[in-house]
Amino acid sequence: MSLKEILMKLSAEKMPVLLCDNQCEWEAESLLGSLSEPRLRTSAYLQPGLYIAEINGSGYLGRVLYKIKGKPS
Numbered sequence: 514m515s516l517k518e519i520l521m522k523l524s525a526e527k528m529p530v531l532l533c534d535n536q537c538e539w540e541a542e543s544l545l546g547s548l549s550e551p552r553l554r555t556s557a558y559l560q561p562g563l564y565i566a567e568i569n570g571s572g573y574l575g576r577v578l579y580k581i582k583g584k585p586s
Contacts, residue, residue: 516578517553519565520545532565532579544579 523530523541531538545553556568557578567575 514557514559515553516548516555516557516565517545519557519559520553522559529584531582531584533582534579538582539579 520541523532524545528541530541532541532544533539539547555578558566558568558574560566561581563581564577565579565581566577569575
């Protein structure tokens, strides 16, 4: 699965989450509009409620791209 597919799924399901890296927090829809196409094609894995991780060339989980955080009410 690509990062784009994961973000589209989160956006379509209206998941009440923020995606966090070391610098900022975003909604899935915002990332879809701001990331480059090469970045969106990155192979990735969604661990619901925890993180989105990159899948490396060997098919193993690599670095965590975004931590998943619930939106404040």
